[in-house]
Amino acid sequence: MTPDLFEFEERQRCRKWREELCPGAVVLHGFAAQDDTAIFAALHGVTGEAAFRHMITPGGFRMSVALTNCGAYGWVSDRTGYRYDATDPESGKPWPRMPGVFLKLAQKAAASAGFEDFEPDACLVNRYEPGARLSLHQDKNERDFGAPIVSVSLGLPAIFLWGGLRREDRPVRIPLMHGDVMVWGGPSRLCYHGVLALKEGNHPLMGGYRINLTFRKAT
């Protein structure tokens, strides 16, 4: 291997950079990578209390993405609609508390994108298996659109679709890798977005899955 190529690969492996997509929307590449084992352990605690499940959309479809929640509120879907709920419909109990390592990471990421006092009360955990996808949608079940959304990607890579404020706006494709963190605030908060069908693979920590943590201020 030539020295130049070695250096290039080394930089790829340790890559950590900040990409401003538009005012208030930032990708922090590799931001969560150092904390991945602590996040993984905390995630086990959460899913031990509230297991991943496939929810049903108001239209009657089973979501291909499996999900669970932690924090004071959790995002739920059923035949009656989408909402945030303080109890897990599966157990009738409150959602597991948000692990300290989750909260600290979300606040650190928000601050580095210019949102100093982010106090998320909900963390939605999405689990993608090969073939799972999320079609273009807006996140508008939260009460306060002034607060940003922080999203942490772990495990297998995926192509994120970032559209405009109208459904017709042609989305931009953003590859998201293990450890990447996105912060969505300001005008981008109501942008349409989605995730293309996950490709098969194996990740050393997360196995055959992609996990996404999204931190929100729901109430």
Ligand code: MD3
């Ligand atoms: C852009 N999740 O759970 S996170 C969702 O990767 C969701 O699992 C995706 O969309 C995932 O609702 C994308 C990134 C994200 C989250 C919220 C946004 C991007 C956003 C809200 C507004 C604009």
Ligand code: FE
């Ligand atoms: Fe979303």
